Each structure stands twice: as structure tokens, then as C-alpha cells.
Amino acid sequence: xxxxxNQTHRRPCHPVAxxxxxxxxxxxxxxxxSFAQEAAPAPATxxxxxxxxxxxxxxxxxxxxxxxxDTKALDEEVQLLKKDAVDLNRELFMLEEELLFPANTxxxxxxxxxxxxxFGLDSVQLKIDGREVGNYLYTQREAEALLKGxxxxxxxxxxxVGEHELVAIFTGKGPNEREYRRGASLRFSKAVGAxxxxxxITDRQRRGQPEFEIKDWE
Amino acid sequence: MxxxxxxxxxxxxxxxxxxxxxxxxxADRHAxxxxxxxxxxxxxxxxxxLRLSEHRGDVxxxxxxxxxxxTCRAQLAELDRLYxxxxxxxxxxxxxxVDDEPRAAVEFARAQAxxxxxxxDPSKSTARSYDIxxxxxxVAIDRFGIVxxxxxxxxxxxxxxxxxxxxRLIDE
Numbered sequence: 001x002x003x004x005x006n007q008t009h010r011r012p013c014h015p016v017a018x019x020x021x022x023x024x025x026x027x028x029x030x031x032x033x034s035f036a037q038e039a040a041p042a043p044a045t046x047x048x049x050x051x052x053x054x055x056x057x058x059x060x061x062x063x064x065x066x067x068x069x070d071t072k073a074l075d076e077e078v079q080l081l082k083k084d085a086v087d088l089n090r091e092l093f094m095l096e097e098e099l100l101f102p103a104n105t106x107x108x109x110x111x112x113x114x115x116x117x118x119f120g121l122d123s124v125q126l127k128i129d130g131r132e133v134g135n136y137l138y139t140q141r142e143a144e145a146l147l148k149g150x151x152x153x154x155x156x157x158x159x160x161v162g163e164h165e166l167v168a169i170f171t172g173k174g175p176n177e178r179e180y181r182r183g184a185s186l187r188f189s190k191a192v193g194a195x196x197x198x199x200x201i202t203d204r205q206r207r208g209q210p211e212f213e214i215k216d217w218e
Numbered sequence: 219m220x221x222x223x224x225x226x227x228x229x230x231x232x233x234x235x236x237x238x239x240x241x242x243x244x245a246d247r248h249a250x251x252x253x254x255x256x257x258x259x260x261x262x263x264x265x266x267x268l269r270l271s272e273h274r275g276d277v278x279x280x281x282x283x284x285x286x287x288x289t290c291r292a293q294l295a296e297l298d299r300l301y302x303x304x305x306x307x308x309x310x311x312x313x314x315x316v317d318d319e320p321r322a323a324v325e326f327a328r329a330q331a332x333x334x335x336x337x338x339d340p341s342k343s344t345a346r347s348y349d350i351x352x353x354x355x356x357v358a359i360d361r362f363g364i365v366x367x368x369x370x371x372x373x374x375x376x377x378x379x380x381x382x383x384x385x386r387l388i389d390e
Contacts, residue, residue: 122267137260137267139259139266139267139268139272140267141269141272142269
């Protein structure tokens, strides 16, 4: 007769057989670890085992711990590269200046402003020995930077040794917002070595007028 | 399996050629494309001087125009509309006049009443540095100061094309 699957048929067991079975089972349990060690296969012949994956939280923390030094090292490398690029750029700039404008013939003209209450700078035209060498239009931002103490190199060129004349024509807004145009000139002697000249715009408080002068940096 | 019909093939080739020609006309090649836009400072009709390099970070369109150019008027009006729309997104338009006679240019700029700066280049030094050979001419400069495209096309139908190109540039 067929029995239902969920039912098991139990037969009563002899007490001696039961004792023998339990004794064999206990011996087998005791000997099992030593058998397992002996039966452990040689590492060379076994396939590589996949390490068990740690729990998700542990894995993330381990990854972040590993990636943090990597990111830091990469960031340091990027910073070093940037520094190298800046250094290289500076060296190239200096090399270019040395080649194009050797110290023996170099002439540089700078512009600075002080106060600026009576004059709003618009443009500066430069002439050396009657030849126009520069004409610079100043934006509002540039004029503000000059008023904050900035100095602008308006011209860099070469001149031979001897006497020369520099003429600078300044245009902008004068007192009472009127169109203002003034000139300043300087005769200077170019010797061997670089020559630096500075155009200075200052306020003459007593007269309520701007003042334009050219200074020779000896 | 059906073989392609010769008539359909010819039609396909013709459409392709027309599309290529149209594209070439719309986005002209120019020596400055992909290169740093030459810097300049020019006087504006409104008063202050403007320098291109001070607008690094904005998408800048230079529109070269002349008071004698009729098609320039329509293009400047179209650019004014675009400027009003995209100005908050960092879009700047400079209308650069290349007239010899400043008075005519000032009158034209006033009549145009554009909200973007109108600049004057009477010496044509800026026009020369951008190799301007047609009026009107548009030069688009990206936020890094690189010339991205140049248009010599003054057709009304081209407005949609350069508007789409500008939108892409602004979205970058």
C-alpha cells in the first residue's frame, strides 16, 4: 500500500544495536578532524579558491580606505604637473624676452596711477623718436586695477645706444567729466643695459588738476 | 531580395550632395577656428572701452557690420533678440563696426537701439586680425576663448541654424 510522502515508517530498534550505533558515531565524530586534515589536497593541484566576500559595509569601507590614498596621490601628481607647467611657462617667457629684447637694447615703459580723483584714464599713446610704438585702450577694470596700485607694462622694445625722446599722450575724463588730453615728454639717454621708464599720473590737489610725468628709473 | 533602384540611388546621392553643400555654406571654414580668439580693446558707442579677454567664461559672438550693409541690420536685430534671451546664461554679443566714417556708424548704432555693446573699429585692426572678408560676419567664441565657428551666411533661413549652434555652445 502506498503511504503519503509526509509520513515516515519507524520500526522499533534493538537496544544493543542502538548502543553500538551511537558508539560508532561518537568515534567517527572524534576522528573526523584528523581525517579532514590528512585528506586536505595539495595546494598545487587544487583550483584557486575564491575568497569569501566580506559583508557590504566592510567592503565599502575597505574600498574607500584604499581609494583615499590613491586620490590623494593623484591630486599631488596633478599639482606637481601644474607647478611644472607654470615653471616651464615662466622659463619660456624669460627666454623669449632675453632673445627678443636683449638687456643691452631693452627699453620698457610702465604706467602707474595715484589717486585718480581728477582724471579717468581712457587711453595712452606712446611715441619714441616721433614714431608711434604703442596705443593702449584701458577698460574700466584695468583703470581700477591701476588705481589700486597696479603697474602696467605698456611697451617693451629695443633701442640703440644714444639719445632718444619719449612722448606720451594721455586721454580720458578730466575734472568735471570733461574730455581731457594731455602730453608728457622726456629726453633720455640709452646706455648699455636695460632702460626702464615710468609714466606716472598723479593728482595735484592744490590745483585740482591731474599731473602727468615720466620718470627715468636709473 | 530586391535590388536598389538606380533612380532612388541617384536621388539619394543628389540629396547627400545638397546637404553637404548646405552644411559647408552654413558653417564656413576659417583659419581661426579651433584657435585662441585674438584679443582686442575697442571703444563702445555707450562710452566705456571693452576688452574681449575680460569676457573669458562667457560665450561671445562678434558681429562685424557696416552702416552700408543692409543685411547687417536684420542680423543685428536677430542677435539682439538672442542676447535678451540668453544673456543670463553668460552670452555676450559685440557688434563691431568697420566703417571709416564714425558719425555714420554712431547714427546706425543709435537707430538700431541694440541692447548689446556696439564697438567701433575705425582702424580695422580687429577686423584684420579676424580676417573679415564679408559683411555681415559672425564669429562665435566659447567660454575658453576659442573660436568655434564663423558664419558668412546672411540668409534669413540661417538664423535657426546659428541659433541652434549658439544654444549648444551655451549648454557646454
